Amino acid sequence: MSVRIIDIREVTKPISSPIRNAYIDFSKMTSSLVAVVTDAFRDGKRVIGYGFNSNGRYGQGGLIRERFAPRILAADPASLLDDAGTNLDPNRVWAATMSNEKPGGHGERSVAVGTIDMAVWDAVSKIAGVPLFQLLAERHGVSANPRVFVYAAGGYYYPGKDLGALRAEMRSYLKRGYNVVKMKIGGASLEEDSARIEAVLQEIGPDAQLAVDANGRFDLDTAIAYAKMLRDYPLFWYEEAGDPLDYHLQATLAEYYPGAMATGENLFSHQDARNLIRYGAMRPDRDYLQFDCALSYGLVEYERTLEVLKTFGWSPSRCIPHGGHQMSLNIAAGLGLGGNESYPDLFQPYGGFPDGVKVIDGHITMPELPGIGFEGKADLYAQMSALAQP
Structure with a gap:
């Protein structure tokens, strides 16, 4: 059984609050929510991985939709699989995400990629049928x-x-x-x-x-x-x-x-x-x-x-x-x-x-x-x- 990513969706959600720390207030803070949709099924349900970015950095919808998600979807599906060909390989998906990117430039780019990466790992461990922490330990x-x-x-x-x-x-x-x-x-x-x-x-x-x-x-x-x-x-x-x-x-x-x-x-x-x-x-x-x-x-x-x-x-x-x-x-x-x-x-x-x-x-x-x-x-x-x- 091979696995394909058939869609990557993003929505920017508000997580606004009147609180503040020493540097910023959170009155206009947002976060990106991402779904990595696969063609795999587990227990009769389609496997979908989810991710979001942490508070303190804003949603990354533009970067995700216009730059990073299209690279993954355009990649040869076989190039994103593990050696057995039965699950996604997060490292290979990550490599496709970061193709044609120069070294350095960390910041907003790293947040967008991290959000997608979270969703990929969620999908991978769901396809394997185990909690992510068990998958990592193994x-x-x-x-x-x-x-x-x-x-x-x-x-x-x-x-x-x-x-x-x-x-x-x-x-x-x-x-x-x-x-x-x-x-x-x-x-x-x-x-x-x-x-x-x-x-x-x-x-x-x-x-x-x-x-x-x-x-x-x-x-x-x-x-x-x-x-x-x-x-x-x-x-x-x-x-x-x-x-x-x-x-x-x-x-x-x-x-x-x-x-x-x-x-x-x-x-x-x-x-x-x-x-x-x-x-x-x-x-x-x-x-x-x-x-x-x-x-x-x-x-x-x-x-x-x-x-x-x-x-x-x-x-x-x-x-x-x-x-x-x-x-x-x-x-x-x-x-x-x-x-x-x-x-x-x-x-x-x-x-x-x-x-x-x-x-x-x-x-x-x-x-x-x-x-x-x-x-x-x-x-x-x-x-x-x-x-x-x-």
Whole structure:
């Protein structure tokens, strides 16, 4: 049985919200939803793979519809298959997607390709009849661990949001089973942010840990000033202090902040990941890397990134991806990542877990759903299945 991709569909959806971080507001944010339609059938249903891009980058409809999808559809169908000829080969589909592309130029292109790549992997694991995390573990010769650490990301700036509302938000995450929570900093003065941090730490007490995220807002002097303030608190990590490509800032900051730091969500290739490790003075014994496959050319490229990290002595367990989506959950369970971000109340229906999955002691257990598991999340699958209709 051979498999063909017979259509690739995209729709741009709003995920707007009045929230803001230190750099952007989300009032006009969008996301691309993609369906890769195949001629394969499983259990009497046509196999359709789905994907979308993570929050923080806008929908990529133009690039997907006008540039990348046509290349896949124009390729010789046999050239997209695995060696057995019975399933799609994500690496070969990726190669067709990126044909006639020059090196470099990461950014919006990487988001478009990553969205398609997610849908391809969803289709491949559905055709194989297994959850993606099991497929990945088998391909890499490792044991899958369906129990995945997750943390609750929130603490955004919001019109009229006072310390009481911030404390209530963080307490709600603990009630839902999380034991690590994250809040935004850098969108107010250092003094105001210090008060916000102290309020949250008082609220969560010894029951949880707090991470803080500056979303790349700071110059070097401000990043250092915050480091001197933050190092007095027992934080889980200090995230993305400066511009993601300012490796000198990151390296210098390590001289002032002995605790864990995290960055990488806005680096979109294995080459950029390699430069971060080479020049950013990231510490493999304590720091975390947040590369998000949905923004960085997909899982095909993420596997290359993991190989780069391996050559520098980094364990996959130091990777906790940005984005809060089920694709990264599957990668974490299948390839031994350290966990995944989660947005309990934001960016729905794209974030979160399949229905019925609960957070227990800061972890979730992956359900045995073929593919990425989107069909197990009713609100998300309603939008996906609508896109796939003839």
